[in-house]
Amino acid sequence: VRLSMATAAVDPVARELGIDPVEVDELLSAGYTLPAELYTDPRVAKLEDRWIWQRSWTFAGLVQDLREPGDYLTAKVGSVPVVAVCNKEGELRAFVNVCRHRGFTPAEGSGNRKSIQCKYHGWVYDLNGCLRSVPRAAEVDDFAEFGLVPAHVDTWAGMVFVSVNPRESLAESLGELPALQKAAGASSVFELHDDWVRQEDIIHEEFRANWKIVMENALECYHCPTAHTHSFAEVFNVDPEGYTFHNFDRGMYHLANFTAEFANRYSLGERDQQPTLETADLRLFFVWPTFQGGMAVEGADATETVMAHVVPLAHDRSLYQFMSYRRKGVESTDPMGPGGMSEMLLQTFAEDVALCARVQEGLASGMVRVGKTVAESETNIRHFQRLTWDALAPAFNTR
Secondary structure, eight states: OGGGGOOTTSOHHHHHHTOOHHHHHHHHHTTBOOOTHHHHOHHHHHHHHHHTGGGSOEEEEEGGGGOSTTEEEEEEETTEEEEEEEOTTSOEEEEESOOTTTOOOOOOSEEEOSSEEOTTTOOEEOTTSOEEEOTTGGGOSOOGGGSOOBOEEEEETTEEEEESSOSSOHHHHHTTHHHHHHHTTOOOHHHHOSOEEEOOOSEEEEESSOHHHHHHHHTOOTTHHHHSTTTHHHHBOOSTTTEEEEEETTEEEEEEOBOHHHHHHTTOOOOOSSOOTTTOSEEEEEETTTEEEOOBOOOTTOOEEEEEEEEEEETTEEEEEEEEEEETTOOOOOTTSTTHHHHHHHHHHHHHHHHHHHHHHHHHTSSOOOOBOOTTTTHHHHHHHHHHHHHHGGGGTOO
16 A cells, blocks of 8 residues: 555554555545545544644633633543633633643533642642642652643633644634624624623533544534424525535534524514525534534624534544523523523434434444535535545645
8 A cells, every 4th residue: 555655754543544645635536525434443533632633722611711810611622631720810821631640630610719639639739730739748759840731722702712732823723714703794792791601511412423423414404304304494494595505714604594484483584595694594603623603693682602512532432512601691582582592402413413323333334435425515524524634644644
């Protein structure tokens, strides 16, 4: 195979896989999918952890939740747990959330604390990650080098993002997204208001499927008329002319309007068949690899919104974290009533859980190595797979 001529620069795991990178490039260029082994081989998960997750940015929470000294948030960046904190000087810092003693994760969830104390053996770190206290310290000669491992943190549009070893700045990773949102006349609801309260995660559910399968399912509505007949497709017009897909340099977005029946039922007025970036009822943005933001039109009067991302757990398991935010003490503007839109999405995602598991099962059979994407309805999948492969290709020493 071509990899037999590889140099020492090739990632050792990539060399083991025996995938021909030239073939993958040719498949994607011709409208075929990524090979099945990229969804089913456990070694690929290790490769992605190094070449995708640790080099990209992950949504962690809201800026409003890190305003006071001691405020903290936790997140997973691939397999790496990370904690973001506001230190005593009011600066945002981030660290790998792993105690340097025995590997316990000292911070859990979110909240406020004066220090980061490991609940396993009691080691204490300050809000700058420095090790400050060790029980029975006389038994240890030197602690200075055992502070928490630094990570990266940045903010955009009222949101906090973390990374382990980013290949680019957060602004670069967002690409054209800020410009697109500006063109749509959409302001971030998290910048307009600081009284958002995170509800219980509507979905914090494990999918029995590779993270790419979960994302690809979310990136197309080709399946909506058959799989979401009494959920998503009852609310939004999912006809080919009414539900449109768009790509930008670092991501994708969907546009759609409410169905005529839904708009009439809730007295929302007449809807155009063709949605636009400025007027669509649904503006769903994706930033590679898994960040998803915005469901319905969000303006200055928005009272509810959702954010989502996918966390890889293994080569065949993923966690879909769907986060619901509501403004405290403000009457809901959801046309379906408080939480109504989120409940509809809950049903939709329950249907998707079963769909993705069966795709994983089919690919794992080894009987179908590649598929063929539909140009218009699956243009987002083509773009997503290209971005994913472009991130992995350097592991094979081809880029």
